[in-house]
Amino acid sequence: MKRLGSIFLVSLLSGAITLGAYKLFMESENTSSISVAPNYTRNVSLGSENIDFTEAAETAVHSVVHVKNMTMNRVYSNPLDFFFGNGRGGTQQQMQVGTGSGVIISEDGYIVTNNHVIDNASELEVTLNNNKSYKAKLIGTDSSMDIALIKIDAGEKLPYIVFGDSENTKVGEWVLAVGNPYNLTSTVTAGIISAKARDLSNQGLQSFIQTDAAVNPGNSGGALVNTRGELIGINTMISSPTGSYAGYSFAVPSNITRKLVEDLMRFGNVQRGVLGIEGGELNTKAANELGIDFTEGFYVGKVTKKSGAEKAGIKEGDIIVRLDTKKINRFSDLTTYINTKRPDEIVNVTVLRDGDEKIIPVKLTKRELLVYEYEGVEYEDISANDKKQYNIDYGVKIKSVKNEEIIEYAQALEGSIILSVDGRKMESVENLTSYLKNKRNQKSQYRIITKDGQLMQAIF
Numbered sequence: 499m500k501r502l503g504s505i506f507l508v509s510l511l512s513g514a515i516t517l518g519a520y521k522l523f524m525e526s527e528n529t530s531s532i533s534v535a536p537n538y539t540r541n542v543s544l545g546s547e548n549i550d551f552t553e554a555a556e557t558a559v560h561s562v563v564h565v566k567n568m569t570m571n572r573v574y575s576n577p578l579d580f581f582f583g584n585g586r587g588g589t590q591q592q593m594q595v596g597t598g599s600g601v602i603i604s605e606d607g608y609i610v611t612n613n614h615v616i617d618n619a620s621e622l623e624v625t626l627n628n629n630k631s632y633k634a635k636l637i638g639t640d641s642s643m644d645i646a647l648i649k650i651d652a653g654e655k656l657p658y659i660v661f662g663d664s665e666n667t668k669v670g671e672w673v674l675a676v677g678n679p680y681n682l683t684s685t686v687t688a689g690i691i692s693a694k695a696r697d698l699s700n701q702g703l704q705s706f707i708q709t710d711a712a713v714n715p716g717n718s719g720g721a722l723v724n725t726r727g728e729l730i731g732i733n734t735m736i737s738s739p740t741g742s743y744a745g746y747s748f749a750v751p752s753n754i755t756r757k758l759v760e761d762l763m764r765f766g767n768v769q770r771g772v773l774g775i776e777g778g779e780l781n782t783k784a785a786n787e788l789g790i791d792f793t794e795g796f797y798v799g800k801v802t803k804k805s806g807a808e809k810a811g812i813k814e815g816d817i818i819v820r821l822d823t824k825k826i827n828r829f830s831d832l833t834t835y836i837n838t839k840r841p842d843e844i845v846n847v848t849v850l851r852d853g854d855e856k857i858i859p860v861k862l863t864k865r866e867l868l869v870y871e872y873e874g875v876e877y878e879d880i881s882a883n884d885k886k887q888y889n890i891d892y893g894v895k896i897k898s899v900k901n902e903e904i905i906e907y908a909q910a911l912e913g914s915i916i917l918s919v920d921g922r923k924m925e926s927v928e929n930l931t932s933y934l935k936n937k938r939n940q941k942s943q944y945r946i947i948t949k950d951g952q953l954m955q956a957i958f
Contacts, residue, residue, distance in 0.1 A: 530763060532603045532756065533660040535728040549672055549725055555686045557727030558676040559627055561659035562720055564683055565615055565634070565648075566623040567596040593620075599677035599720030600624065600648065601729060603759065605655040607632075610759055611719030612734055613639045613646045624650050627684055638762035641892075642925060643837070644734050645755055646719075647762045659721060662728030664707065664751035665824070667691055675711035675733055675747065677720025687712040695830040696748060698735075705834035706748035707731045713747035722749040731755070757838045771841040771862030774805020775812060776931075779829045792850065794827045795819045802868055810860040812847065819855070820848035836862070872931045874901030879927055880915060888947050892925040893917050904958045910948065911956075918945040 570593060598615030602608070609624060616622055622634040632650040639646040667673075668691065675687045689711030696706045709722065713733050722731035731749030761768045777799035778784065785793050796818040801808045818826050821835045822845060839845060841864035848857050870877050876897035885891055893915040899908035916924050919942045924930045934942070944956045 530604050530606050530608060532608070532759065532763075533658070534756070535660045535662050535726070551672075551674060551686075551688060551725065554674055554723055554725050554727035555676070558659060558674060558721050558723045559684050559686065560657040561602045562627070562676045562678075562684070563600045563602060563609060564625040564678045564681075565598045565600045565609075565611055565719060566625070567598070567616055567619040568621040568623065569594045569596070569618050570620045597678065597681060597716055598718040599716065599733070601719070601721045601732065602656050602658040603661070603729075604658055607650040607652055607656055608637070608759075608763065609634065609648050609650065610732060610755060611646050611648060612732065613641045613644045615719045616646050616648060617641075622648060624648070625683075626652075626656070638766055638768075640758050640762075640768045643750055643754065643758060645732065645750060645758045647759055659723070659727070659729045661752050661756045662724055662726070662730045664730045664753045667694065667707070667724065667730055669693060672725050673709055673711055673730065674723050674725075675709065675713050675717060675720065676723065677713070677717035677733060679714035679716040681716060685717075692746070694751075695828060695834050697828075697830040698748065705751065705754070705830045705837070706734065707751055709747055709749065710745055711747060717747075728752075729755075751834065754834065754837045757840075761840075769840040770865050771836065771839045771843055772805065772865045772868065773812075773836065773845070773847070773860060774802035774807040774863055774868060776800040776802070779827075780817070790817070792817055795850065796826055796829055796832050798849075802870060804863075805868055806861045806863040807847075810847070810858050812849065812858055812860065813851070816849040816851050818847055818849050820846075822846050841865075870927050870931065872934060875899050875904075877916075877927045877930060884915065888915065888951060890915070890917070890947070892923060893947070894924045894927055894930045907956075907958075911946075913949040915947045916944055917947060919943070 596615070598611060600609040600611035603610055616636060622636065623631055624634045625631045632652055634648040634650045637647040637649055671691045673689060673691055675689070677685060679685055689709050691707060692710050693708040696708045698706065707722065707730065711722070713736050717733050720733045721729055722733055724730050730752045732755050733747060733749045736747045758768055775798050777797045780793050780795050780797055782793050784797065785791065788797065798812060798814055798816040798818065800814060801812055818832065820826055821832065824831065824835050826832050839862055841862050843862050844859050845862060846857050847860050848855055865879060868878070878895050878897050880893045880895050884895065895915050896911050896913065899905060899911050904911070916930065918924055919930065919933055922933060941957055944958070946954050946956055948954055
């Protein structure tokens with residue numbers, strides 16, 4: 499496998515794979531839909547003294563809910579039972595409660611929140627701004643983007659928020675964060691958009707809107723809205739040494755959120771298209787190593803076999819500078835755009851090749867149809883049948899082994915599923931290949947489910 503240099507991040511072009519999408523509980527006559535705001539011409543140079551935040555706050559507050567996650571955990575009466583399982587002391591079920599926020603996106607009760615807000619819930623309860631509470635059911639999740647869709651049946655039309663265009667937002671634009679920090683319901687804070695397409699993983703897999711609006715524990719799953727009260731993001735995380743707000747908060751952009759939610763409502767899982775390339779973003783050091791003059795864009799280091807990129811004629815050495823009309827400066831720019839697309843959609847990819855610009859239409863491929871190779875081992879994402887057969891919701895399957903160092907174990911490894919490497923969960927092929935790239939050929943400890951369903955540990 500050709501190496502591009504130590505600064506490159508090898509990654510697969512898609513966002514991440516849907517891990518735990520649940521069957522959609524919708525009646526056949528249900529005509530639920532989500533609303534999208536029209537485009538506006540705006541002046542972002544206005545100072546805060548010239549902007550009235552009250553209308554946006556009034557709109558958003560009634561659409562943001564309090565989400566309570568009740569989880570049953572097993573508690574051992576005798577601590578030794580936890581380690582030895584002798585059962586002498588017995589066990590008890592103990593209820594643990596976590597809280598967060600959610601955003602109503604349709605009048606019949608569909609609510610978007612964060613996956614980590616509802617993760618492992620035995621029971622979900624939603625409280626509206628008018629203090630009415632309802633049991634909620636889980637519709638589906640995308641844990642890689644930390645988005646979940648839940649639903650309540652209120653028996654009446656609910657106030658809901660409309661989706662704004664996160665792609666049309668500007669750095670420096672005023673925004674409001676609405677949620678329930680520390681169980682303080684209906685809290686509104688103001689700030690500006692500090693950055694867009696922010697990747698905190700340093701792997702090009704994330705694309706957050708960064709804001710300095712105060713966000714604290716409990717705000718997760720709440721709304722980031724513009725001054726018209728339109729949803730432009732779902733507040734997801736903060737960057738803080740203390741666990742409380744320290745000036746940086748991050749939201750999943752509304753365009754990505756809307757696409758994920760529409761998939762969950764229509765299909766019950768996320769339909770994710772991929773280009774099928776690997777490589778890294780450019781900067782001065784990378785350009786010098788590659789002997790090129792460009793410091794912006796995405797350098798194609800490898801094209802995946804049978805992918806849309808290969809079929810369309812994208813080649814190793816191409817530099818992607820635009821997708822349709824979106825300029826690509828960083829890998830996160832690219833993933834932001836691709837994460838809003840589905841398999842079989844056409845994306846016009848503008849590449850620089852031998853100094854000339856070339857526009858190449860690419861039909862996106864369904865991720866699950868592709869096989870990816872790294873260091874002589876072919877990997878693929880697990881299928882719905884794999885999840886059901888082994889009772890798992892994440893993992894990466896070993897398709898084939900051609901690496902000479904482990905070829906003698908090929909028969910045992912092929913068809914098995916990697917659950918974790920060095921204690922890190924492997925939720926998709928891109929997680930695995932990115933991690934192995936950073937390991938720089940050092941041996942790792944793998945936790946694997948074999949073809950016959952046995953758990954085993956392996957080092958290679």
